[in-house]
Amino acid sequence: MTGIVTIGASLIVVSSVFDTITHLSLKLGLKAVASPAINFYSVVSFLKNISTKPYVWIGISSSLCSLAFWILALTTLPLSFAFSIDSLHHVFIAGASYFVLRENMNRAKVLGTLCIIFGVLIVGCSR
């Protein structure tokens, strides 16, 4: 039983890592792209623009990997438990934003992210 849980939990960690890679590479790909205005022409040219960025495609493929590992994990773990471990991806993404993207982290952001992680843990573990 413990073995299966360990395998399931590690699969979720792998899925979270892929999720982090997804958002990190999307952000890297979109950094230099001007955000679209809310009109049809602008959205189409935004789409055209992002479809030429290799980082965006890396992001999309890694999100598919993340989905595959998530589904694999769900075959061994109950959904609520899986969800609470999944709150890990907030930790990974905050770390990646700080260390890789060099984003500004202030006290409110760190405190807020911690609140969210505990909140998700509680929602996941509660019945």
Add this chain to the structure above:
Amino acid sequence: MTSSSFAKLKSVRRHLSGPLFIIVINETIDCFGQYCFKRSSSADDTGFHSAHEIFLTLQSVLSNGYFWAGLAAIACVFLVWCGVLSKFDLSLAMPLTSINYVLVALCSLFFLHEHVSSIRWLGIGLILVGVALVSSSDSEKNGAV
């Protein structure tokens, strides 16, 4: 128009183009998409035990309008998320997506009439506090600039 109501209008406008507003809209579309996916697969015609069963499952899902509505919603969510990332920091936008948990709890309560336990409300409250803190960290920065 007085200057104070003009300032109010400006602040409303700033909130509407802020990350939290866009992300709340996006997570609502996401909720709708997940609901469609759930509706597109009913338990009685779903099975993965043999190649034939998998084929039948796929056939039933792919011929269901809800599946395509869900797929369209997810494509839309991806596009909006790209728009958000092109404008805001990842460390700001990502925590805000947790507003999803709050939306799902409210949907379960009002539309599905499910029971949401008090400990779960505590978790949801904590998520809301976190979202408010992260979102305020952005206006602090805007104020400084």
